[in-house]
Amino acid sequence: MGDKEKKKQVKKDKNPDRKAAYLLIAPSLLLILVIAIYPVIQSFYFSLFDLRLNSPTKSSVHLDYSINLDTYLQYYPFLVDDLDSTIEDTSGPVKEGLTDVKEDLESLDQNIQEDTGKTYEEVNNILNNFETPSSELAMVDITNETADQFEETIKEINTALTQLKGTDEIENFSEIQGLASGLQGAIIEPNFIGFQHYQNQLTDPRMWSSLWTTVYFTIISVAIEFVLGLAIALLINKAFFGRGLIRATVLIPWAIPTAVSAMMWKFLYDGQNGIVSKFFMELGIIDSMSTLLSTNFGAMSSVILSEVWKTTPYIALLLLAGLQVIPKSLYEAASIDGAGKWKQFIHITMPMLRLSILVAVLFRTLDAFRVFDLIYVLTGGGPANSTETISILAYKVMFAQTNFGAGSALAVIVFICVAIISMIFVKVLGSDLLPENQGK
Incomplete structure (x- = not known):
C-alpha cells in the first residue's frame, strides 16, 4: 500500500470520530449562537433603521409604507x-x-x-x-x-x-x-436608512472621545491590576500562618456588587465628608477635597482607583491558580544551581505563568473595555464627559435620547472592538496552547 493510500485510509478512520466530536459540541455551539450571537445580530438589524422610541412614526421597524x-x-x-x-x-x-x-x-x-x-x-x-x-x-x-x-x-x-x-x-x-x-x-414612511448610523457615529467627535476614554481606562486600570494582582498572588502563595484567612479576605472587594462598591467609593470621594478625599488633600496630592469628582483628571483617577480596588483580587485569584501548578522541584533545582530568587522569578515563575497571565489579562481587558455600572454610578460619565466610555455613550443615546437605532449601532461598535481584542489575545494564546508538532 502506497503512502497516498495510507493517508486516505487514515482520513477515513478519523471521519467517524470527527463527526462524533461535532455532534458532541453542537449543543454548545447552538447555545453560544442563541445567547451571544443572536443579540448582536438583532442589534445590527435595528441599527439599520431610524428607530426612535419617542416618535410614533418611528417607534417600530417599517420596511414598507404603512x-x-x-x-x-x-x-x-x-x-x-x-x-x-x-x-x-x-x-x-x-x-x-x-x-x-x-x-x-x-x-x-x-x-x-x-x-x-x-x-x-x-x-x-x-x-x-x-x-x-x-x-x-x-x-x-x-x-x-x-x-x-x-x-x-x-x-x-x-x-x-x-x-x-x-x-x-x-x-x-x-x-x-x-x-x-x-x-x-x-x-x-419606511425608516430603513442602511449604514447611515455608522457613518454618523464614525464621524462624531464624541464617539471617538468616548472610545479613547475607554482605551485609556482599560490600559491604565488593567496594567495596575496586573502588577498588584501578581504581587498579591506571589504573597498568598507562600505558606504562612493564617494564609486561608488572608486569601478569603483578599477576595472581599471582588465579591461586593459593582453598584454597591461604586456607591461606597462615591461617599469616600465626597467633596465635603469623604475620607479618601480628605486623606489625599492632607498628603498634598490634591488641592481641595472636591477635586476628585469635579475635575477631569481627578474623576478619571478616582474611577481607575475604584476599579483597581475591586478587580485586583480577581487577577490575583487567576494568577494564584497558575502558581499552584508550578512544580516545586523546579525551584529546588534552580536553588541548587545557585539561582537567586530574582532569577527564579524571571526564568521559572514568569515563563510557567505566561498562559495564566494572558488569560487573566484577557478577561480583565474585556471587562474593563465594557465597563458601565461603576462609572455610571460614580460619575455618570462626567464631568464634561471626561469619564464617558463608549458603553456609557451607547446607554445615553439608546435610553436617555430614546434613539434606539443609533444606540444599537454603538452597541455593534462595542462588539466589534471586543471581538478584535479577543482575536488578538487568542492569537497570542494559540501559539502556546497548540503543540508545535501537532500538524506533523
Missing part, C-alpha cells in the same frame, strides 16, 4: 363632510376648486380601501362604536403607488386651499385646512 387607519378615519370623513357643506354654500371658481379637492380625496380613499381590504371596514366600525382599535389592527401596509398618490393628493389639497384662502366664501377654512393637515400624520 397607513394608520385609526388616524386616517378620524380625519377623512369629517373633511369630506365639511367639503360637502362648503361646496353647497359656494359658487364659481371656489366651488370648482373645492369639488376637485373632494374628488381627489375620494379617489385616494378608494385606493386605500383596495390596499387595506376588510381591515378598513373593521377599523371604521370600531371607531363608529366610539372604541379605539389596537395599533396592530390599525397599522396596515400599503403599496408605494398609493403612498405616492397620498402625498401628492395632500400636497395638491393644501395648495388649492391656500389659493382659496383669500376668499370670504369659505367660513370654515381653518377647520378644513386643519383636517387636511391632520391626514399627513396617517402615512408612515
Whole structure:
C-alpha cells in the first residue's frame, strides 16, 4: 500500500470520530449562537433603521409604507363632510376648486380601501362604536403607488386651499385646512436608512472621545491590576500562618456588587465628608477635597482607583491558580544551581505563568473595555464627559435620547472592538496552547 493510500485510509478512520466530536459540541455551539450571537445580530438589524422610541412614526421597524387607519378615519370623513357643506354654500371658481379637492380625496380613499381590504371596514366600525382599535389592527401596509398618490393628493389639497384662502366664501377654512393637515400624520414612511448610523457615529467627535476614554481606562486600570494582582498572588502563595484567612479576605472587594462598591467609593470621594478625599488633600496630592469628582483628571483617577480596588483580587485569584501548578522541584533545582530568587522569578515563575497571565489579562481587558455600572454610578460619565466610555455613550443615546437605532449601532461598535481584542489575545494564546508538532 502506497503512502497516498495510507493517508486516505487514515482520513477515513478519523471521519467517524470527527463527526462524533461535532455532534458532541453542537449543543454548545447552538447555545453560544442563541445567547451571544443572536443579540448582536438583532442589534445590527435595528441599527439599520431610524428607530426612535419617542416618535410614533418611528417607534417600530417599517420596511414598507404603512397607513394608520385609526388616524386616517378620524380625519377623512369629517373633511369630506365639511367639503360637502362648503361646496353647497359656494359658487364659481371656489366651488370648482373645492369639488376637485373632494374628488381627489375620494379617489385616494378608494385606493386605500383596495390596499387595506376588510381591515378598513373593521377599523371604521370600531371607531363608529366610539372604541379605539389596537395599533396592530390599525397599522396596515400599503403599496408605494398609493403612498405616492397620498402625498401628492395632500400636497395638491393644501395648495388649492391656500389659493382659496383669500376668499370670504369659505367660513370654515381653518377647520378644513386643519383636517387636511391632520391626514399627513396617517402615512408612515419606511425608516430603513442602511449604514447611515455608522457613518454618523464614525464621524462624531464624541464617539471617538468616548472610545479613547475607554482605551485609556482599560490600559491604565488593567496594567495596575496586573502588577498588584501578581504581587498579591506571589504573597498568598507562600505558606504562612493564617494564609486561608488572608486569601478569603483578599477576595472581599471582588465579591461586593459593582453598584454597591461604586456607591461606597462615591461617599469616600465626597467633596465635603469623604475620607479618601480628605486623606489625599492632607498628603498634598490634591488641592481641595472636591477635586476628585469635579475635575477631569481627578474623576478619571478616582474611577481607575475604584476599579483597581475591586478587580485586583480577581487577577490575583487567576494568577494564584497558575502558581499552584508550578512544580516545586523546579525551584529546588534552580536553588541548587545557585539561582537567586530574582532569577527564579524571571526564568521559572514568569515563563510557567505566561498562559495564566494572558488569560487573566484577557478577561480583565474585556471587562474593563465594557465597563458601565461603576462609572455610571460614580460619575455618570462626567464631568464634561471626561469619564464617558463608549458603553456609557451607547446607554445615553439608546435610553436617555430614546434613539434606539443609533444606540444599537454603538452597541455593534462595542462588539466589534471586543471581538478584535479577543482575536488578538487568542492569537497570542494559540501559539502556546497548540503543540508545535501537532500538524506533523
